[in-house]
Amino acid sequence: MNPTIVYVGVALYTLVCFAIGLWGFGKARRPTMEDFFLGGRSLGLFFVLCATWSTLFSAFSYIGLPGAYYRSGISFFGITGNIVLNAACMYFIGSRMWAVGKKFGFINATDLFAERYRSSAVCVIATIVSVASLLPYLGLQIRGAGLTLQGVTKDMISFETGLIYITLVVLVYVVLGGFRSVIYNDVVQAVIMLVGMIGATWAIVEKVGGGFGGVIEKAAAINPALTQFPGPANIWSPMMVLTTCMVIGMGGFAWPQISQRMYATRSMKTVKTLAVIFPISALFVNIPPVFLGLAGRIQYPDLKNADLVFPMMMNDLLSPTMAVIILLAILAAIMSTVSGMILSISSILVRDVWIRFFDPKGGTAERMATVSRVVTVLVVAGSLAFVIWGPKTLVGLLIEASGPIMLQVLVVLAGGLYWRRATKAGAIVSMLASEAFLVLLWTKTITMPALGIHNGVWAMLLGVVLYVGVSLATQPPPEEVVRKFFDLYDEPAGAPARADAK
């Protein structure tokens, strides 16, 4: 890579991020908390699509995915099915979250829990689970960003410089403009990510295989299993594909930075349309890594660390300008994910910890915006400290199991929106027991029959059984709570046959 092009490219990109941050700051001179965290619930389809897309796809799409296809061939493509389950959650759960959020002013899934289950305990458990699942993951993303920058620039940008640079840039634009800055930066970052991914794939595939079909044919000639299921390592059995899709797709929806977007949208029609077009837009980032991974397998047949395949091809096969565009795309992917996470964790801590327990009256809008900004800085510092100095086993577990951990919360979220009979006891027992069971499975204290079912799904099954069983065995929730939530959806008694098609 040419150092001048790298520094000019990164400087221009940083200027754009700061300009958007300042613009967001100017747009909301006196922001309320709702404004800082949800941008006034006014997000249109294009913005929510770009924001969700760029937040969900991190540097993993550029580094980890080509590596996975290098190892497993196209059999890993089964996992992309997680996107349709994520979109199904947007439709079935997100639409209802939008309605109750609009009516009752919710900011997070956790304050929905407090109202629906009339229980601070449910809210506190969900808060602890969400923060515990996200905080180390956030620290890992920032740390990984430093390592990625160091790797792809071949030490031109050191680990420490990369880490400090990304942390500062993201912090500045998040603290300045809150949600608005994050969303508008997400749009710019989504465009850079898309251009980088498609451009790099096109150039690399042409050079290595003479086209997409050529790459597949050459990969099949190396090892036919690379273009078949269940792949060379025989890992991706049907049950493993399906249950992994459930964990990543449904657990991914329960991540606060994704589910919170449902509250931020302008209308329910936007949420529903998002659910329809999101799987199609996801194909643009899910298909190229297949060809990148297989091209890497052709170019470097015996790599020990498959995750290096894309950075190596980037340096060896692309022009210096194209390589810098890819570098910016990777930066954009990291920053969009990190900024969404920071904002979500901060909103949970402000709303469900600070206001609920320390400042129930809430104070003025300015005061709450200041509290939100201070908490945002503390979140970043805390996540980095936890990943760098935290107990290694705990950090490793929380990072690896982030999706499965949130899948257990999804049971309580979906149940609360769809099942009138769901009670706070059911929610508490379900979350505690399934999370504990997950830890036992993850640490191999307990092993389940080898049916190729993901540990997260075993824990979820236990959670569903306990949620239903304990809810039925305890007093039904108060009628006023049930009416408050379900009157929103119930058709009026004696409604005509419009219950079907519009």
Added chain:
Amino acid sequence: MSTTGKWILCLVYALLLVGLACPWQKVGEPVYLGFLPAPMFYLILVQLGFVGVAGYLAFFTRFHGRIEDEEDFLRGLKKEVRR
């Protein structure tokens, strides 16, 4: 949406889920349509099947009941705020 309709949709979703788990595990044609291996092609078709069902639910049913009348819902909220 009627109860029968909901059951039929559940069945369609279940079938699509089976499709996601890729029952064509042993399909081995290296290239399909000139650039996609057959299993990838089928998986993309299944994903588009989900999109079709989601589109039907979103734009041709009243799955979420009365809040599907979004304008009424928002007007009601404005009235509440004014009160």
